[in-house]
Amino acid sequence: MLKPRPTPTRELVNLDGLWRFGVAGRVQDEPWTGRLETPLEAPVPASYNDLFTDPAIRDHVGWAWYQRQVRVPRGWDGERVLLRFDAATHAGRVYVDDRLVAEHVGGYTPFEADITDVVSAGQEFRLTVGVSNELTNVTIPPGKITVDQFGTRKQTYLHDFYNYAGLARSVWLYSRPATHVEDVTIRTGVDGSAGTVDYAVRTSAAADVRVRALDETGAEVGSGTGAEGTLRIDGVTLWRPGAAYLYDLVVEVLDGDTVVDSYTEPFGVRTVEVRGTEFLINGEPFYFTGFGKHEDTPVRGKGHDDAYLVHDFQLMEWIGANSFRTAHYPYAEEVLEFADRHGIVVIDETAAVGINLAVQGGLTGLAPEPTFSPETFNDETRAAHAQHLRELIARDKNHPSVVMWCIANEPSSNEEGAREYFEPLIRLTRELDPTRPLTSTAVMFARADNDLIADLLDVLSINRYFGWYVATGDLATAETYLEGDLRAWAALGKPVMMAEYGADTMPGLHSVWDQPWSEEYQASYLEMNHRVFDRVEAFVGEHVWNFADFQTSNGIHRVDGNKKGVFTRDRKPKTAAHTLRSRWRGLQNRKPGTAG
Structure with missing residues (x-):
């Protein structure tokens, strides 16, 4: 749309x-x-x-x-x-x-x-x-x-x-106008020093179509006629992480020589590819540093706010983050447009969070119901999920900042029925957009040896909390657990990234020991994870959970919300923010220890 x-x-x-x-x-x-x-x-x-x-x-x-x-x-x-x-x-x-x-x-x-x-x-x-x-x-x-x-x-x-x-x-x-542009799809490629721009235009009625590509100065760098075609931009300036460059595709619907409708769609020329255990943007290995975020601020709740938008991106630049995941739903389109203009990489996620009844059992102590069944998550649930995927891709398909689709967060991908539920959704997503890799974040219960959908995905995104929910306060044990777990995932021969890792932290709580909830423990916890990441060859990125503290429902395991943010809810840095800044500003979008 x-x-x-x-x-x-x-x-x-x-x-x-x-x-x-x-x-x-x-x-x-x-x-x-x-x-x-x-x-x-x-x-x-x-x-x-x-x-x-x-x-x-x-x-x-x-x-x-x-x-x-x-x-x-x-x-x-x-x-x-x-x-x-x-x-x-x-x-x-x-x-x-x-x-x-x-x-x-x-x-x-x-x-x-x-x-x-x-x-x-x-x-x-x-x-x-x-x-x-x-x-x-x-x-x-x-x-x-x-x-x-x-x-x-x-x-x-x-x-x-x-x-x-x-x-x-x-x-x-x-x-x-009555006769108008209804949809535009743009897919880009690179041919030597030139960019290729495949376009498809849908109009409300049969009509002649003309397209023009303009650079940032407004100069025309390519043109074509017809509802479908390919433009070639010689000497193209690529959209790159940290160095955004946007062109405009001006689409005009004609009645003879008269323009009856005009619509302009910004786009960036870039390629995305998974090759072996590497994630490539423009043919170059890319290493994700950043966060899972939330649309969450005091008083406004999930209300979009341009002031928070600008400040959050400033904090991400300050800390050295090059990317984020739209956990756990599509964010306001203004967020993606800002990422397009400023070269921030985005993993775009549906609102499919909570398709996991095992977690409910773990929190309540009650025996969990089966996640996938006629009485729980069923064919009707999957149909709603499919519609979410259609609407997400229809809205966000032309954003160069979006490099990967995340089809769900922490589903019960290890449970019976998971493959039957997800395989049609993964097939649908590839049909809707064959140009971007797919991922889904794996919950703690889903391991490399029991996950039922990992082979269907391009990137293995793992959520792990060793040292927090498991081996709480014991970082030495947590480190051995984490390394064994990640090496098992890496053995599957695909890129592996940490989509969530974090520890709840009360701002102002300090300790000379590894005391959970203290600012020092959060920093030590992150450092432990980073040591493990640096030892796993197939590793392509780290997204901390979470960018900022956020509000949750009532529950005795939460005090005024989730406190895993490295910034407070009003965007004040915790000690961990400085720990991350020191690490990320030296990584320069590549895996530590690898050649440039």
């Missing part, structure tokens, strides 16, 4: 700001039929959970409602008029006045509604949006809803981050 952009033939109105707000049970039964009966207002974009002091709103399970008035610009007469929602967590319903115009399931990918036939240029309409935070065994991510003795609906879920909900990303009103 193309991101709305202002062009010579398209206009864009941002609908962010304060909207009327209320949760179901506190407003009228059909809130789209009139003015929302509520004294509350909520900002868009933002999660609603932490905005209000009323615990009934924070703990609400079900639909919440947003409403505002919108005026269509006078000059849009004769144009198609659309509403675009960058996300609605986890399901959305959209009403224009009294009419339902869109429904969508999936909390982190965009959707839109063509409202041309129900609005008029120059006139106002009432826009009402319902957002549901409900998670079940057939949603991605999954969860379970129960009703307690007081009749209150309760939501539980299997992921260790807070289930923030609402309109956490921007809302747009935009126009486009």
